[in-house]
Amino acid sequence: MKAKILVTGGCGFIGSHTVVELMEQGYEVIIVDNLSNSSIEVLDGIKGIVGKAPEFYNVDCLDYVSMEKLFTEHPDIQGIIHFAASKAVGESVEKPLLYYRNNIGSLVNLLELMAEHHVPNIVFSSSCTVYGQPDAEHLPVDETAPVKKALSPYGNTKQINEEIICDQAHANEELRAIILRYFNPIGAHPSALIGELPNGVPQNLLPFVTQTAAGLRKQLKIFGNDYNTPDGTCIRDYIYVVDLAKAHVKAIERMLAKDTKDHVEVFNLGTGKGVSVLELVNTFMAVTGVNIPYEIVSRREGDIEQVWAKPDKANTVLGWKADTPLSEVLASAWKWEKKVRHIN
Numbered sequence: 001m002k003a004k005i006l007v008t009g010g011c012g013f014i015g016s017h018t019v020v021e022l023m024e025q026g027y028e029v030i031i032v033d034n035l036s037n038s039s040i041e042v043l044d045g046i047k048g049i050v051g052k053a054p055e056f057y058n059v060d061c062l063d064y065v066s067m068e069k070l071f072t073e074h075p076d077i078q079g080i081i082h083f084a085a086s087k088a089v090g091e092s093v094e095k096p097l098l099y100y101r102n103n104i105g106s107l108v109n110l111l112e113l114m115a116e117h118h119v120p121n122i123v124f125s126s127s128c129t130v131y132g133q134p135d136a137e138h139l140p141v142d143e144t145a146p147v148k149k150a151l152s153p154y155g156n157t158k159q160i161n162e163e164i165i166c167d168q169a170h171a172n173e174e175l176r177a178i179i180l181r182y183f184n185p186i187g188a189h190p191s192a193l194i195g196e197l198p199n200g201v202p203q204n205l206l207p208f209v210t211q212t213a214a215g216l217r218k219q220l221k222i223f224g225n226d227y228n229t230p231d232g233t234c235i236r237d238y239i240y241v242v243d244l245a246k247a248h249v250k251a252i253e254r255m256l257a258k259d260t261k262d263h264v265e266v267f268n269l270g271t272g273k274g275v276s277v278l279e280l281v282n283t284f285m286a287v288t289g290v291n292i293p294y295e296i297v298s299r300r301e302g303d304i305e306q307v308w309a310k311p312d313k314a315n316t317v318l319g320w321k322a323d324t325p326l327s328e329v330l331a332s333a334w335k336w337e338k339k340v341r342h343i344n
């Protein structure tokens, strides 16, 4: 058995896939999740893939007393991967205080407990949202591109969290942090035992596409085709969630091997390839043979025109690459949606 790793938000979309990769590599995993945006059945999915369930605590990271108890019960935790956070951009505009309380309070609690219990290593889930719309000279975007004023309270919490980590690393000699800035995670585990299960009407593109394919939604709305891009629709860097999960294992390995060069390291996690909304929808139709009815509507407020990663630093320093073909990724998302909706 390798080191013991605490994964907050381990029942969520990226969290559950990361737990699987960690357990498959022999790590002992403890999940902390308050199930506010995930379900307990995810543990069965994980067990179905790796053969055993991780230890699970139904605890909110804001609950300092329960978290303290957990840290006391597990004095041998060697690293933390912190996913637990609220993540809906639109909701954050309506309920900013909920986002500031959840996303900032839980990180502050964790960093305090880490200092108190001498847990040195944290991997933090951040987002390419911190770059906003990068200037043309910064596309594809690497880690040196300027952080821009956030367009939503959600984005702001990611920026503030990154700053909190840097300040704490400055103050606490023992702390090592790896900040991972994700581009657009999509897809599901090839087993279709875990995947993405958004609450209500999906805000993100691919879940809306798969739900349309499954007949839950009548028509996809494509938000604008008058952008300054080759086909007029927005461009993103869609990264397979299993590839993304593997990057977390690499980050943990790097920290445990004490290979980190700085107290805080930042990595962009993307494929390096930009894909437009229309390209994604057309590829989905070609791969699955299912038609997606769509209409072009006006732009969505706050959308960024184009952003994709320069993942060279993660490729060379972490020894990691997102290389699953888009067709395979889209097929995995459809397989999962069919399973959830009982479609043959």
Ligand code: UFG
Pocket: 087, 089, 127, 128, 129, 155, 183, 184, 203, 204, 205, 206, 208, 220, 221, 222, 223, 224, 233, 234, 235, 236, 277, 300, 303, 304
């Ligand atoms: N889109 C549509 N129709 C839909 C949904 C999305 O056309 O029904 C388009 C969007 O306009 C955008 C693209 O598909 O051009 C991708 O949209 P997503 O909502 O899937 O992803 P975003 O890039 O807007 O947002 C994601 C995460 C955020 C994160 C942000 C960082 O969901 O949490 O990346 O840029 F902040």
